[in-house]
Amino acid sequence: MLPSSTWGLSRTPTIPDSSIELQPVLKHRFSKPIFLTASPDDSTKLFIVEQDGQIFIVKNKSLLETPFLNIGKKLSKGNEQGLLGLAFHPDFPSNGRLFVNYTRAEDRATVIAEYRKSSNPDQAAREEILLLVIPQPYGNHNGGMIAFGPDGYLYIGMGDGGSGGDPKNYAQNRNELLGKLLRIDVNQKDTYGVPVDNPFLKEPGRPEIFAWGLRNPWRFSFDRKTGDLWAGDVGQDEWEEIDVIQKGKNYGWRLMEGTHCFNPVTNCRKAVTVVDPVAEYAHSSGRCSVTGGYVYRGEKIPALQGTYLFGDFCSGEIWGYRDRETQLLQSTDLQISSFGEDLSGEIYVLGYGGEISLIVKAP
Secondary structure (H helix, E strand, O other), X not given: OOOOOOOOOOOOOOOOOOOEEEEEOOOOXXXXXXXXXXXXXXXXXXXXXXXXXXXXXXEOOEEOOOOOEEOHHHEOOOOOOOEEEEEEOOOHHHHOEEEEEEEEOOOOOEEEEEEEEOOOOOOEOOOOEEEEEEOOOOOOOOOOOEEEOOOOOEEEEEOOOOXXXXXXXXXXXXXXXXXXXXXXXXXXXXXXXXXXXXXXXOOOOOOOEEEEOOOOOOEEEEOOOOOOEEEEEOOOOXXXXXXXXXXXOEOXXXXXXXXXXOOOOXXXXXXXXXXXXXXXXXXXXXXXXXXXXXXXXXXXXXHHOOOEEEEEOOOOEEEEEEOOEEEEEEEOOOOEEEEEEOOOOOEEEEEOXXXXXXXXXXX
């Protein structure tokens, strides 16, 4: 269990020899890229997810012109909607299964769907299998991240349904899937099953829920060494937070924004037990929306080993968090939409304006 701390974003060096720079992956500018991930069966490939519904492959640092998958016609678009997540099954090299998270055109509901690799390894088959459909009351706070954990289960980040202040209090309602981190088993004979140790399988609440009390966990990731689950949960008016997610725990929203009472404005901890973020930062100096990243486990920047990298969408700053300390690693002019990790543990940063860059050690 990591200690909880509230911190300002200090510029004082706390991680020696950690100067970084961004190395563009290629000159091509994408259209609103919101996720990057590696191909489990080919270290030469990176997959770039665009919010408008296309997934492209960068192979040997060259862009393949034909999309790996294009589901643009299925999507509701605008605001925070669209194609929001991609995850490859742990056995993708043998079973060809992959999963996407998107908001659909007819009712803007969140859809978790399965596709398969076709006979052409650079293109997915067109057949879609629906696993889970979650109604969305508003057009924002859709979450969007999906990822397989070390346990082989699929984790799904769900925002609180949108508007502002979670007006229906979905995040604190365990009978709703909004405002939660979900965990499902996609290896069942039906569309999906529920892991036998999910916390609310035998208690009141939806059995798919793994953790609750989240506002908009836009990006989360697993530390490939420890298995810890890190999430950047986007705040409301004043505070952004970093959480280490544990099974069955309540992370406080809308009772709290970070470690601060939100609704009610006082005595918000009186009735429930909540887990504080491991870190939080205030809206200041242009900061407005946390973009969760990854714990660095690559080899090119030894000083960053074990450091959680994250950014802010509005300020373009990239920060490192380790041992309850933070350090500004780079100021950029990017709207940081996401980070990504390749097979060797190196980390990429994506700009909503179309930029894809590898984080490297500064000379």
